[in-house]
Amino acid sequence: MFTHYPRAALLAVAMLPALAAAAPLTLDQALDLAVQRSEAAHAARAGVASATETARAAGQLPDPMLRVGVENLPITGGDRFSTTRESMTMKRIGIAQEWVSADKRAARQATADAMVNRESVSVQATAAQVRTQTALAYLDVYFAGEALKLATQTEHHVHEELEAAKGRLWSAATNSQEVLALTSARGVAEDDSADVLQQERGARVALERWVGVPADDLAAPVGLPNVGEESYVANHPAVLAAQRDIEVARQEAAVAAANRKPNWSWEVSYGQRTGYSDMVSVGVSIPLPVAPAQRQDRDTAAKLALVDKAEANLAEASRAATAEFRTLASDAQRLTDRVERYQAAVVAPARQRTVVTLAGYRSNQVSLVTLFEARRAEVETQRKLLSLKRDLAKVQAQLAFKPLLAGGAP
Numbered sequence: 001m002f003t004h005y006p007r008a009a010l011l012a013v014a015m016l017p018a019l020a021a022a023a024p025l026t027l028d029q030a031l032d033l034a035v036q037r038s039e040a041a042h043a044a045r046a047g048v049a050s051a052t053e054t055a056r057a058a059g060q061l062p063d064p065m066l067r068v069g070v071e072n073l074p075i076t077g078g079d080r081f082s083t084t085r086e087s088m089t090m091k092r093i094g095i096a097q098e099w100v101s102a103d104k105r106a107a108r109q110a111t112a113d114a115m116v117n118r119e120s121v122s123v124q125a126t127a128a129q130v131r132t133q134t135a136l137a138y139l140d141v142y143f144a145g146e147a148l149k150l151a152t153q154t155e156h157h158v159h160e161e162l163e164a165a166k167g168r169l170w171s172a173a174t175n176s177q178e179v180l181a182l183t184s185a186r187g188v189a190e191d192d193s194a195d196v197l198q199q200e201r202g203a204r205v206a207l208e209r210w211v212g213v214p215a216d217d218l219a220a221p222v223g224l225p226n227v228g229e230e231s232y233v234a235n236h237p238a239v240l241a242a243q244r245d246i247e248v249a250r251q252e253a254a255v256a257a258a259n260r261k262p263n264w265s266w267e268v269s270y271g272q273r274t275g276y277s278d279m280v281s282v283g284v285s286i287p288l289p290v291a292p293a294q295r296q297d298r299d300t301a302a303k304l305a306l307v308d309k310a311e312a313n314l315a316e317a318s319r320a321a322t323a324e325f326r327t328l329a330s331d332a333q334r335l336t337d338r339v340e341r342y343q344a345a346v347v348a349p350a351r352q353r354t355v356v357t358l359a360g361y362r363s364n365q366v367s368l369v370t371l372f373e374a375r376r377a378e379v380e381t382q383r384k385l386l387s388l389k390r391d392l393a394k395v396q397a398q399l400a401f402k403p404l405l406a407g408g409a410p
Helices: 004-020 027-037 039-058 102-170 176-211 229-234 237-258 296-362 368-401
Strands: 065-071 090-099 264-272 279-285
Touching: 027 039, 027 102, 027 176, 039 102, 065 264, 090 279, 102 176, 102 237, 102 368, 176 368, 229 296, 237 296, 296 368
Parallel strands: none
Antiparallel strands: 065 090, 090 264, 264 279
C-alpha cells in the first residue's frame, strides 16, 4: 500500500555511506533525505491511501439485506408457538436491496475522488513544509560554519600578534601595555570562537533532526530557483488546499441535491407453509418526502453555504499568499541591495585598511595592536556581510520551496 515509504527508506540507507564519506552533503541531498524520512509526509501519504480506498467503494450499491422470519405464529390456545398447525403460519426467507440511482452513485464517487485530491495536496504541502524547514536549517549550519572560520581566523591573528608582541617586549621594541591589550584581545577572540562554535553545533543538531544523519561538511547552497508572483500564489499550499476544499464542497452539495429524490428498496421473499401452498412475495418500498422544503432542501442549502465558505477561504488564502510573496520579494530585494552596498562601501575599505596598516607595521610606523584592530575590523565586516547573505539565502529558500511546484511531491 505505502510503496513510497520502503523505497524512501532504501534510498536513505543507500545514501548513508556517501554522506559518511568525504563528499560534502549538498542542499538537494538534504532535501531528498528530509522528505523521504519525514513521518509527517508518511502520515500524509497514509491519508491519501485511506481516501483512495474509501473512493473505491463510494460508487457501489449498499449491501443487500437477508430477512428471515415467521409470520402469524399463534401465541395462545392449543396451537400456541406451533409453526405447523395453523394454516396462516408461514416461515419466510427473503432478500432486500436498496437501489441507489446511477446519478447518486456518480455524485458520491465524485465527492470521494475530490477528497482524494484534497489529501494529495496535503502530501505535497507537507513535503514542501519539510523542504522549507530543511533548507532553512541547512543554511543556518552552512553560514554558521563560515562564521566559525572567520572567528577562528581572528583568533589565529591575535595569537600570532601576541607572540610577536611578547618577542618584541624582550627586545624593548614594544611595551607591556601592548602585550596586555593583545592578551585581552585573545581572550575575547577565544570566547567569541567558542560562542560561534556552540551556535554551529546547535544548528547541526537542528539539521540532523530533518536529514537523520550527521552532516559534518556542507556544500555551498547554489541554484535556488526564482519564482514569480503568479506561480507562487497559484502553487501556494493554502491556495491549492482551498481550491480542493471548494471542489469537495461542490460535490457534497451535488450529493445533497440528489438526495432530494429518495432511494427505493425492493424485496423478494419465499414463504413456506405446512400442508399448504408455499408463497412468494415481491414488494417495493418508496420513501415519501412529505416536507422536502423543510428537510432535503435545507440539507442542500447547508451544503451550498459551505461552498460559499470555501470560495471565501480561497479568496482570503490568495490574498494572504500574494502579501506573503510581496513581503518576501521585498525582503530579498532589500537584502540584495544591502549585500552589494555593504561589499562596496564597508568590506572593500576595511580590506584596504588592513593592507595599509600591515604595510605601516612592516615599516615600524604602526603598532601590533593597531594591526590587530584593522584585521579584526575587516573580519567583523566579513561576518556582517555573511549574516546579510544568510538572511538573503533564507528568504530566497522560502520563495523557492514554499510553493508546490512541479517535482516537489515526494
